[in-house]
Amino acid sequence: MIAEILCIGTELLMGQVLNTNAQFLSRRLSALGISQYHQTVVGDNAQRLEAAYRFALSRSDVVITSGGLGPTVDDITKRVAAKVAGKELVLFPEAEAMIRARFAQYHKDMPVNNMSQAMFTPDSTLLLNAHGTAPGAIVPMGEGKAVIHLPGPPIELEPMFINQVEPWLRERSGQVLVSRYIRIFGMGESEVDQRLSDLENGGNPTLSPYCSLGEVMLRATAGAATREEAEALLPPLLEEVQRRLGSVIYAIEEDDSGSLAKSAVEAMKARGWTVATAESLTGGLISATLVDVPGASSVVRGGFVTYQTDTKTVLLGVPAETIEEHNVVSAEVAVGMAKGARERLGVDIAVSATGLAGPDGGTPERPVGTVYLGISTAQGTYPIRLQLTGSRARIRTLAVKHAVNALRLEALGETGGQTC
Numbered sequence: 001m002i003a004e005i006l007c008i009g010t011e012l013l014m015g016q017v018l019n020t021n022a023q024f025l026s027r028r029l030s031a032l033g034i035s036q037y038h039q040t041v042v043g044d045n046a047q048r049l050e051a052a053y054r055f056a057l058s059r060s061d062v063v064i065t066s067g068g069l070g071p072t073v074d075d076i077t078k079r080v081a082a083k084v085a086g087k088e089l090v091l092f093p094e095a096e097a098m099i100r101a102r103f104a105q106y107h108k109d110m111p112v113n114n115m116s117q118a119m120f121t122p123d124s125t126l127l128l129n130a131h132g133t134a135p136g137a138i139v140p141m142g143e144g145k146a147v148i149h150l151p152g153p154p155i156e157l158e159p160m161f162i163n164q165v166e167p168w169l170r171e172r173s174g175q176v177l178v179s180r181y182i183r184i185f186g187m188g189e190s191e192v193d194q195r196l197s198d199l200e201n202g203g204n205p206t207l208s209p210y211c212s213l214g215e216v217m218l219r220a221t222a223g224a225a226t227r228e229e230a231e232a233l234l235p236p237l238l239e240e241v242q243r244r245l246g247s248v249i250y251a252i253e254e255d256d257s258g259s260l261a262k263s264a265v266e267a268m269k270a271r272g273w274t275v276a277t278a279e280s281l282t283g284g285l286i287s288a289t290l291v292d293v294p295g296a297s298s299v300v301r302g303g304f305v306t307y308q309t310d311t312k313t314v315l316l317g318v319p320a321e322t323i324e325e326h327n328v329v330s331a332e333v334a335v336g337m338a339k340g341a342r343e344r345l346g347v348d349i350a351v352s353a354t355g356l357a358g359p360d361g362g363t364p365e366r367p368v369g370t371v372y373l374g375i376s377t378a379q380g381t382y383p384i385r386l387q388l389t390g391s392r393a394r395i396r397t398l399a400v401k402h403a404v405n406a407l408r409l410e411a412l413g414e415t416g417g418q419t420c
Contacts, residue, residue, distance in 0.1 A: 136164075
């Protein structure tokens with residue numbers, strides 16, 4: 001089965017609304033083993049939408065639309081699809097009853113134009129909406145093809161797709177795909193590719209790389225007639241990837257919602273550790289990244305933002321003489337910050353960050369992008385030097401990721417302290 005996503009709305013073309021529906025639908029289709037080769041975004045224009053429908057149906061078995069199911073004149077999704085199918089829209093009493101019940105729930109009278117939301121081609125399969133006034137539908141288009149209408153708001157689209165559309169698609173796809181997401185920090189894309197190139201050329205399971213700032217993600221995917229059969233194909237591949245890459249892998253999960261911070265928090269929680277932060281150039285971002293993880297309250301005790309030079313002395317006890325002798329951006333100051341945070345808050349581990357994010361302030365000895373982290377535990381304190389590049393935002397983001405990863409590695413018993 002080949003599916004195509006058709007997102008409808010001028011607001012999407014103008015960038016007024018972020019198109020998260022396409023990302024959600026793509027992931028769910030992949031998990032069902034349904035191929036997808038094209039996605040289209042089209043504005044609220046009947047002529048262009050009709051052309052988009054006809055083109056999509058010429059190359060795909062199923063076209064999934066999002067948006068344009070409202071009661072206003074620019075909501076043309078169903079009307080144009082009916083024209084392409086050569087059919088008229090008729091009122092579905094069950095859809096009308098759902099819409100009226102929703103307005104009663106809102107304690108409002110239903111405007112007359114909302115009746116249009118209850119109209120579909122006679123052979124449509126109705127998809128009721130538990131979270132809004134716009135029902136969806138599965139619309140036969142001839143030759144075994146179909147258009148599936150979904151509402152635009154994600155809070156309405158996602159449960160409708162999962163609970164009503166996925167079972168329909170699963171019966172027809174003939175294959176189940178199972179994936180594992182391998183998340184990597186501390187090794188660049190080219191080196192990962194060099195180590196795994198032969199595995200990336202496999203047939204089933206497959207291994208595909210994806211990159212983001214400072215990280216690499218691999219998706220290992222196996223296909224089979226049943227989920228159990230697909231699951232059984234993955235372990236040998238995952239074990240070989242782990243053998244070749246080692247500790248730069250920070251998570252292997254069933255979805256791609258994991259994060260470096262989540263892995264760090266889980267590693268510290270497993271050790272029974274608490275953590276504190278001492279931040280200069282990152283301005284509290286390390287602490288904020290950690291506490292974004294649910295359950296971080298059992299690990300994160302607190303943190304210090306010592307952005308000015310004197311606050312490193314006042315709040316963390318870094319000697320002014322150390323700062324004057326070695327510079328505020330130095331291994332000595334990073335170590336002093338981490339040790340001070342650990343001692344003052346009585347935690348098991350502390351991390352610090354000091355550096356030059358730019359765009360100004362660099363020198364030949366300390367160019368913009370020079371960052372020192374400090375890691376302090378009861379067993380000792382050590383610095384990590386980073387030489388980062390790019391914009392101010394990029395440098396700060398990478399510094400945060402390196403700091404969080406250092407916490408993860410220390411909790412796993414793999415100490416750092418190397419120049420990066």
